[in-house]
Amino acid sequence: MKVCVTGASGRAGRAVVADLLDHGYQVVSVDLVRPSAGHEVLRADLTDYGQAVEVLTGTDAVIHLANIPAPGLSTPAVTFNQNMTMNFNVFQAAAQLRLSRVVWASSETTLGLPFDVPPRYAPVDEDHYPVPTSTYALSKVASETVAAEIAKWSGIPFVALRFSNILGPAEYAQFPSVWDDPMLRKWNLWGYIDERDVALSCRLALDAHVEGSQSFIIAAADTVMTRPSADLMAEVFPDVPLRGELSGNATLLSIDRAKQVLGFVPQHSWRDHVKA
Secondary structure: OEEEEEOOOOHHHHHHHHHHHHOOOEEEEEEOOOOOOOOOOEEOOOOOHHHHHHHHOOOOEEEEOOOOOOOOOOOHHHHHHHHHHHHHHHHHHHHHOOOOEEEEEEEHHHHOOOOOOOOOOEOEOOOOOOOOOOHHHHHHHHHHHHHHHHHHHHOOOEEEEEEOOEEOHHHHOOHHHHOOOHHHHHHHOOOOEEHHHHHHHHHHHHHOOOOOEEEEEEOOOEOOOOOOHHHHHHHHOOOOOEOOOOOOOEOOEOOHHHHHHHOOOOOOOHHHOOOO
């Protein structure tokens, strides 16, 4: 399979490209900027529809990661407009070219982050949606709607991956600095996802049996904290009901649906790198 990876110079993109190549895929790497080192990247501005069509031509599927990746990196209007334009262009180009699959980066922010207003329940799952609190989150919610409609028109499966905070081993040494104050990471229920597991989820999403447009939370199996997850919720969100059994340091961003449909089981934890 020949896969176009947009946003290939970013943290997630680099991990996804490396993983695909390791597993025998052909890869067309695309980004607005080229990395200073590493794999070759085709430079393209995906806010231009013609360029989106050009980079997808001749590929079988796309993993679309190119977006302004978080709120606060540009003005609210620029963030929304550029993300929406890039997403529509890639989705429509994929439909026009009859690609077999669109996998793309949505966000945990669609679920209500930061949780200044407590979640309705925990662990938060895919149905705790939509609760956008920024134009960044709104761009992802609106793009999930666009993806659903284009999937209906085209018959192409669309897989939105609602990534948690993407981190890697270089950042894990910082985790002890938040252990004494659970308020510091309550904004996403103490969640994260290892960049290597981001790559795994993208590869699995290329082949999973999915019809229409579906969305999945992609998070690590544990939190960034050493305290049990139930204790954290009792202290910080005492009025939020807990659903099901919550043992140990289990994630409060449910990955059950990703496991059931995509076969996604996280392979990496900060606990493999930092002694608690």
